[in-house]
Amino acid sequence: MDDKKRPLYLPFAGPALLEAPLINKGSAFTEEERMFFNLDGLLPYYIETIEEQASRAYDQFRSFNNDLDKHIYLRNIQDTNETLFYRLVQNHISEMMPVIYTPTVGLACERFSKNWRRNRGLFLSYPYKDRIDDILNNSTRHKVKVIVMTDGERILGLGDQGIGGMGIPIGKLSLYTSCGGISPAYTLPITLDVGTDNPHLLEDPMYMGWRHKRIGGDEYYEFIEAVMQAIHRRWPDTLIQFEDFAQKNAMPILERYKDKYCCFNDDIQGTAAVTVGSLLAACKAAHSKLSEQRIAFLGAGSAGCGIAEAIVAQMVSEGISDEQARRQVFMVDRWGLLQDNMPNLLPFQQKLAQKRDDIEHWQNFCDNISLLDVVNNAKPTVLIGVSGAPGLFTEEIIRAMHSHCSRPIIFPLSNPTSRVEATPKDILHWTSGQALVATGSPFEPVVIDGQTYEIAQCNNSYIFPGIGLGVLATGARRVTDEMLMASSRALAECSPLAINGEGSLLPRLEEIHNVSRHIAFVVGKTAIEQGHALPTTDELLLQAIESNFWYPEYRRYRRTSF
Numbered sequence: 353m354d355d356k357k358r359p360l361y362l363p364f365a366g367p368a369l370l371e372a373p374l375i376n377k378g379s380a381f382t383e384e385e386r387m388f389f390n391l392d393g394l395l396p397y398y399i400e401t402i403e404e405q406a407s408r409a410y411d412q413f414r415s416f417n418n419d420l421d422k423h424i425y426l427r428n429i430q431d432t433n434e435t436l437f438y439r440l441v442q443n444h445i446s447e448m449m450p451v452i453y454t455p456t457v458g459l460a461c462e463r464f465s466k467n468w469r470r471n472r473g474l475f476l477s478y479p480y481k482d483r484i485d486d487i488l489n490n491s492t493r494h495k496v497k498v499i500v501m502t503d504g505e506r507i508l509g510l511g512d513q514g515i516g517g518m519g520i521p522i523g524k525l526s527l528y529t530s531c532g533g534i535s536p537a538y539t540l541p542i543t544l545d546v547g548t549d550n551p552h553l554l555e556d557p558m559y560m561g562w563r564h565k566r567i568g569g570d571e572y573y574e575f576i577e578a579v580m581q582a583i584h585r586r587w588p589d590t591l592i593q594f595e596d597f598a599q600k601n602a603m604p605i606l607e608r609y610k611d612k613y614c615c616f617n618d619d620i621q622g623t624a625a626v627t628v629g630s631l632l633a634a635c636k637a638a639h640s641k642l643s644e645q646r647i648a649f650l651g652a653g654s655a656g657c658g659i660a661e662a663i664v665a666q667m668v669s670e671g672i673s674d675e676q677a678r679r680q681v682f683m684v685d686r687w688g689l690l691q692d693n694m695p696n697l698l699p700f701q702q703k704l705a706q707k708r709d710d711i712e713h714w715q716n717f718c719d720n721i722s723l724l725d726v727v728n729n730a731k732p733t734v735l736i737g738v739s740g741a742p743g744l745f746t747e748e749i750i751r752a753m754h755s756h757c758s759r760p761i762i763f764p765l766s767n768p769t770s771r772v773e774a775t776p777k778d779i780l781h782w783t784s785g786q787a788l789v790a791t792g793s794p795f796e797p798v799v800i801d802g803q804t805y806e807i808a809q810c811n812n813s814y815i816f817p818g819i820g821l822g823v824l825a826t827g828a829r830r831v832t833d834e835m836l837m838a839s840s841r842a843l844a845e846c847s848p849l850a851i852n853g854e855g856s857l858l859p860r861l862e863e864i865h866n867v868s869r870h871i872a873f874v875v876g877k878t879a880i881e882q883g884h885a886l887p888t889t890d891e892l893l894l895q896a897i898e899s900n901f902w903y904p905e906y907r908r909y910r911r912t913s914f
């Protein structure tokens with residue numbers, strides 16, 4: 353019998369059933385269930401379908417006039433009836449994704465303690481460092497397969513939000529379910545409360561985290577190690593997504609654990625994968641190759657360098673040398689273009705610094721070469737912003753780029769919307785509609801001279817749900833660079849622009865389930881080829897993806913005793 357049609361046997365009844373978000377059906381409990389589960393009289397008489405419930409919830413959603421209130425409203429449904437929450441989001445994905453995720457989730461993180469309603473996920477607070485196993489055992493989720501974990505130090509482009517960062521793991525996991533079909537019962541958001549260096553939070557009487565400066569150094573890394581070990585003991589096969597760690601910790605944590613556990617860093621690797629996927633699609637549409645592009649970055653942190661390394665790897669796979677690929681990538685941070693003689697470069701920046709010998713002939717050559725000078729000398733065809741600083745793609749820079757390149761590819765990726773390097777509207781105006789623009793946060797289409805330009809959202813949300821689905825469907829034990837590269841290619845294969853030569857760069861959100869399935873398939877196959885998952889046939893892999901795909905539908909319940 354179809355697995356999804358099997359009843360679920362529940363050992364408890366009465367009000368407890370209405371308080372359990374994973375199984376609550378609210379007004380949709382049937383007459384029979386109301387009788388057998390002692391729910392008679394606890395609900396109004398009329399038995400509703402999930403669509404009727406969703407329609408009422410949508411009316412209420414529309415009655416709020418700001419996005420933060422809408423976010424709080426949706427989070428409340430999530431905390432009381434998850435099936436309804438996901439049905440509602442599925443019905444209105446384009447409208448609701450910006451409310452549950454970027455950009456509104458940024459505001460929700462900033463106001464987390466002020467808006468606190470009820471618990472979701474786990475807070476692992478440093479003062480409880482000797483009780484991590486106990487805390488994991490307190491989880492309301494028992495069969496965890498995907499964890500998103502943050503320490504709140506670099507939330508989007510908003511900096512240190514302390515425990516307010518919890519909004520991010522919650523939001524990301526909502527997308528694992530809405531976009532990648534991972535059952536919410538398998539997901540767990542975790543926030544490591546290791547203090548905060550945000551003075552406003554430390555002084556805020558409402559702040560609910562550990563009121564202490566962030567711990568660092570050995571103390572911090574020992575705590576991370578203890579957490580990783582405890583998670584591994586409790587759920588040995590779970591996928592862990594690191595999210596929004598500060599630059600100084602993101603890469604060392606990834607390096608330490610990527611070959612030991614099934615984990616990846618979404619800001620470094622997920623953002624890289626979606627950006628490479630989008631670039632591959634753009635190149636395909638232009639009948640060119642990624643290895644033919646010259647690429648300038650504003651922002652040389654772990655996200656920027658992660659994207660750059662993924663681009664280099666892709667260029668090399670197209671046949672050019674590693675050295676040549678690195679010559680075509682220009683990393684600019686607040687001190688200017690990274691050059692190999694600069695002191696204080698981080699290890700991951702050193703590999704991407706330009707050789708001084710190669711650029712000495714540039715006009716205005718100096719120690720601190722600005723982005724404008726990079727544009728004028730290197731004549732990049734692609735410009736990527738991951739600076740977290742708004743407005744830095746100035747009119748002068750964009751016009752200079754356009755003067756050297758008729759169809760520049762410009763991706764201001766910083767999140768949330770308030771941090772964008774330039775708005776798509778400005779970029780398209782400055783380039784007479786010729787730029788190919790994609791952003792990290794969602795933007796409305798831009799109209800110039802009667803022509804409408806859709807703005808693709810080059811956000812890691814196109815990638816991580818599919819990776820999660822692929823890992824779950826195959827039981828993969830690692831997330832490798834090759835699996836991530838495969839996800840980029842899979843995404844590019846779904847691009848309407850690449851397929852038809854016109855239309856948007858990335859598929860519409862309404863298509864996201866199929867995109868995630870395709871990514872899951874390609875990622876799963878790569879995991880198998882690399883020996884990180886047990887071999888299977890294509891047909892069985894497709895079946896495994898389908899049987900892991902959760903749909904927001906109520907199941908039938910039967911009563912059982914313990």
Ligand SMILES: O=C([O-])CC(=O)C(=O)O
Pocket residue numbers: 454507508509596618619766767792811812
């Ligand atoms: O959350 C997002 O929209 C993308 C992301 O990972 C970040 O900006 O840190």
Ligand SMILES: [Mg+2]
Pocket residue numbers: 508595596618619
């Ligand atoms: Mg992030």
